[in-house]
Amino acid sequence: MSIQIPRGTQDLLPGEIELWQYIEEKAKDICRRYNYQEIRTPIFEHTDLFQRGVGDTTDIVQREMYTFEDRGNRSLTLRPEGTAGVARSYVEKKMYGHANQPTKLYYNGPMFRYERPQSGRMRQFVQFGVEAIGSADPAIDAEVLALAMSMYGELGLTDVKLILNSLGDQESRTSHRQALIDHFKPSINEFCEDCQARLEKNPLRILDCKKDREHPLMASAPSILDYLNEESAEYFKKVRLILDKLGINYEVDPTLVRGLDYYYHTAFEIMADGEGFGAITTLCGGGRYTGLVEELGGPSTPGIGFAFSIERLIMALKAKGLVDSPVSKLDCFVVALGEEAKDKSAELLYQLRKAGISADKDYLDRKMKAQFKAADRLGATYTAILGEDELSNKKINVKNMVTGEQKEIDLDDFINYMSEQITGGK
Numbered sequence: 001m002s003i004q005i006p007r008g009t010q011d012l013l014p015g016e017i018e019l020w021q022y023i024e025e026k027a028k029d030i031c032r033r034y035n036y037q038e039i040r041t042p043i044f045e046h047t048d049l050f051q052r053g054v055g056d057t058t059d060i061v062q063r064e065m066y067t068f069e070d071r072g073n074r075s076l077t078l079r080p081e082g083t084a085g086v087a088r089s090y091v092e093k094k095m096y097g098h099a100n101q102p103t104k105l106y107y108n109g110p111m112f113r114y115e116r117p118q119s120g121r122m123r124q125f126v127q128f129g130v131e132a133i134g135s136a137d138p139a140i141d142a143e144v145l146a147l148a149m150s151m152y153g154e155l156g157l158t159d160v161k162l163i164l165n166s167l168g169d170q171e172s173r174t175s176h177r178q179a180l181i182d183h184f185k186p187s188i189n190e191f192c193e194d195c196q197a198r199l200e201k202n203p204l205r206i207l208d209c210k211k212d213r214e215h216p217l218m219a220s221a222p223s224i225l226d227y228l229n230e231e232s233a234e235y236f237k238k239v240r241l242i243l244d245k246l247g248i249n250y251e252v253d254p255t256l257v258r259g260l261d262y263y264y265h266t267a268f269e270i271m272a273d274g275e276g277f278g279a280i281t282t283l284c285g286g287g288r289y290t291g292l293v294e295e296l297g298g299p300s301t302p303g304i305g306f307a308f309s310i311e312r313l314i315m316a317l318k319a320k321g322l323v324d325s326p327v328s329k330l331d332c333f334v335v336a337l338g339e340e341a342k343d344k345s346a347e348l349l350y351q352l353r354k355a356g357i358s359a360d361k362d363y364l365d366r367k368m369k370a371q372f373k374a375a376d377r378l379g380a381t382y383t384a385i386l387g388e389d390e391l392s393n394k395k396i397n398v399k400n401m402v403t404g405e406q407k408e409i410d411l412d413d414f415i416n417y418m419s420e421q422i423t424g425g426k
């Protein structure tokens with residue numbers, strides 16, 4: 001029996017991968033302009049990191065982690081998100097001691113969540129994310145939000161919505177927490193088991209429950225914005241003020257709580273605002289965290305970041321018709337006829353490639369016509385024809401497939417000539 005790909009995962013093949021590369025390059029270039037540097041952390045970490053970092057009352061930790069024991073009986077988990085690993089590394093590598101602060105990092109890699117697969121919800125997906133750790137300046141919140149919005153804007157996705165909320169500081173959260181307990185407690189037995197368990201541990205999570213979403217007490221739940229103390233309200237105001245100055249539109253939604261426990265103050269999501277997108281409309285999520293670095297053994301350090309999956313970004317681009325079918329092109333295909341010409345073509349290819357030109361040849365002993373067809377399929381800009389006659393005259397025939405122009409070139413000049421054509425001799 002043949003073996004199939006695991007549910008919720010996908011193969012990315014040539015033809016599709018070019019779009020991924022384009023998006024990844026674009027995202028990296030935006031990070032470069034915002035002065036964020038790349039970090040790569042392991043794909044698996046100690047399970048404890050996510051229990052403490054993401055929070056053990058979250059859906060992610062309670063039912064979505066790929067956790068396994070290694071041969072040394074350690075409990076390890078395939079990372080479900082990137083922030084906890086980055087914060088772990090920040091503490092372990094003592095990045096807080098570096099002169100340049102805040103520490104501004106970005107990452108791009110696979111994450112794993114045991115979710116029910118559907119369009120836009122994978123078990124393995126690729127997150128591109130950023131974290132700015134070490135500053136509690138509202139301007140850095142605005143910077144991170146601007147960076148997130150640029151990712152969409154620069155790819156042409158302009159009708160996305162930035163949804164913003166503040167979860168307040170510790171004091172604000174504590175008074176809001178009590179208000180939530182008072183609100184839900186009298187009727188908590190009408191809620192699911194998870195919510196019942198969350199009531200005392202983390203009542204904010206109740207607002208994020210997928211099962212009890214329609215319960216009337218959800219809509220009337222106390223709003224965090226009414227419980228922000230002066231400092232938190234001021235912080236939120238400042239973030240919005242800077243966004244206004246940058247001309248970045250947003251909507252404040254006090255019900256936005258996010259699915260992870262580490263957020264304080266600014267929390268946000270970017271939503272697709274288009275038709276044909278199905279049930280999942282959240283493209284990107286993030287926010288500010290305060291206790292995470294400390295929880296992982298570092299000094300009390302605030303951070304802010306976000307992540308989006310490239311899968312959902314591509315869905316949004318496709319829904320908007322913003323994806324041109326990507327073409328990968330070849331500069332030169334060498335058509336060789338006869339044993340000696342074939343040997344020579346291997347040498348020419350090697351030199352072309354060294355000169356920065358993408359080049360290929362036939363490896364299936366095809367006839368001339370079939371070799372031309374192969375060149376055509378590969379989208380070759382030039383074909384260079386080397387037959388026995390050409391070889392004995394030390395010549396090669398170069399055809400520009402776009403203009404149809406054909407030229408006989410001295411074999412010794414061939415690489416220079418091609419460099420001139422392709423790279424302008426640079």
Ligand code: HAM
Pocket residue numbers: 080081082083084113115120121122123125127129130131259260282283284285286287288304305306307308309311312
């Ligand atoms: P999150 O909201 O859990 O936040 O995930 C962020 C983004 O990852 C989502 O908006 C979505 O684009 C993508 N995503 C999540 N789950 C899936 C899935 N099953 N399939 C496809 N895409 C998915 C975080 O992960 C935080 N670490 C973000 C953050 C960074 N907060 C601060 N810094």
